[in-house]
Amino acid sequence: MLRRIELEVLATVERGDTIAELAAKLDHSESYLSRTVAELVEKELVYTERDGRRKRVLPSAARAVEIYRDLVRQHSHVDFPELLTGKALEMLYYLNQPRTVSEIAERSDNYRNTVNRVLKRLRDRGLVGTDDGRYDFNGDFDRLHDFARELIHHHHRQRLESVAPSGTILWEDYDEFLAQTETEIEAEHFHETGLARFAAFDLQFLLTRHRYYLYSEDVETVPPAELCCHTLLIDDDTRHRSYCLLLLSHVDVDESDLRERAAKYDLEGEIDTLLQYLESRGEVEDDRLPEWSEFQELAADYEVPLDP
Template sequence: MLTEGEIRALIVLHGEQTVSEFATQLDRSPSYTSELVDRLEATGLVETRRHGKTKQVRPSDAKALEILAAITQEYSHIEWPELLSGATLRVLYYLETPRAATDLAHRADVHRSTVHRALDPLQHRGIVYKTDDDAYVLNEGFEQLSTLARELAHHDHRQTVEQHTDTYTILWESLDEFLVQTADEITAEDFRSTGPEQFQTYDLPLLARDRRYYLYSETMNDLSPATVCCHMLVIDSGARSQSYCLLLLSHVDVDRDELRTQAVTYGVDDLVEDLLTYLDTGGEQRSSRLPEWEEFQELAADYGVSA
């Protein structure tokens, strides 16, 4: 997420100063500092302006910087730049709750040895500890480190989407992906249309809406029916959206194992289990938001779906 040099610069930078003054404070060359400022400006974590012939730099109003300042000021005796660089922030993103190394590796998409290498120095300093069942936990007073990692990722996601639209809402996010709602069309390569619009792919044309929905992902090429169903429930968990998901699950051969895995990822696992139970019992077991079975059969018939 951030290099050691970038973290050190963000910790040192207070108020507005010239790049030359900043270089002196960092004890680095003006050319190195200028390149560093350019990188941080591209991330939206610092801002620059020209004042005569000099270039001034100052921290942005990113919430992540407030959290970083609070942590480093409270624990000023700790050498934070070397502890938080590399993959450490990726791992800390998922340490908002106790997790084993294998779980952290899977979620952060790193090797298990990388998790140990990132967290062992923190454990040595009493910042994290291990439970009896080998789960890593942030010690009391250091929980904000996970919040910092999450806020940095959120800031990065905002920077990414703001290259394409000014009006948007992030509905769900993980370390490297996010689901966004906007009124604008986004055609960039890593934004994949999802939600109601994707139901047309399965011959289930839903009513047109003014809002558009996109999953930003640098790795996911195609959205499976299971993923689209989960996105629909994130977008709107109401009765209508659940009924549409029932149509999709009845109309398309959906891998249930994948569906359940995706549902956990998107935090809609309880809703998905309700939908599957409803279909498996012919509506005999249903939540309050699901239709009577006869009503669903009528809806399915309207869309040419066998229920």
């Protein structure tokens, strides 16, 4: 996410430093620092101002920059630029609560050896500790998770604004996010989801002015199980739950896959309720679910057969 030199610049730059002054502080060439600053400007983590023939560098107001610089000031003995390179930020992102190595590996889709190596490095420096096999932060180093989360959010927002300036992020993970926009997006890695995506499964619904997209570099299209979860994230009301029920009745969705994706979005309870509703033919107490007779009528309207 950020190279060591970029973290060094963010940790070191004082308001109004020139490229030459930064180069002297960090013992790098001016040309190298100039390229690094340009990359940080592109990421909107610093900005520059002209002062005659000189260019002065200033930290941006991004929340991630503020958290990081505050950590550096309060813990000057810690070499954060060294510790936070490679996979470290990804591991910190998923350490929002005490977790085992296996749990972090599963959530981040990394090998256990990779997670172990990163966490050992952080533990050896006193930033994290273990209790009953679960890693957690020591002291106020939990702000490292805040830094990772804010940095990723900043990156996602920047990516979304480049294609949809008025877009809103509804859900995000380290390398994916779900966005609501008022315009169509045709950019690479943005996959249409929400009610418009139901048409791919022969379910045509009346659409609002909003469009919904999953940003992910790992998928080609949004499959039914994922679509069901996105629909609940967009709005967990009776209407959207009914549409999910239609989809689950109309398309053969592997239940284990559906539950796995529900866990990814922290929707295990909601998905379990939908599955129980279909299995029991409506014998579930939930104000956000339709009466079974109402759902039968809806299914008939969309020519979706229900299991007897």
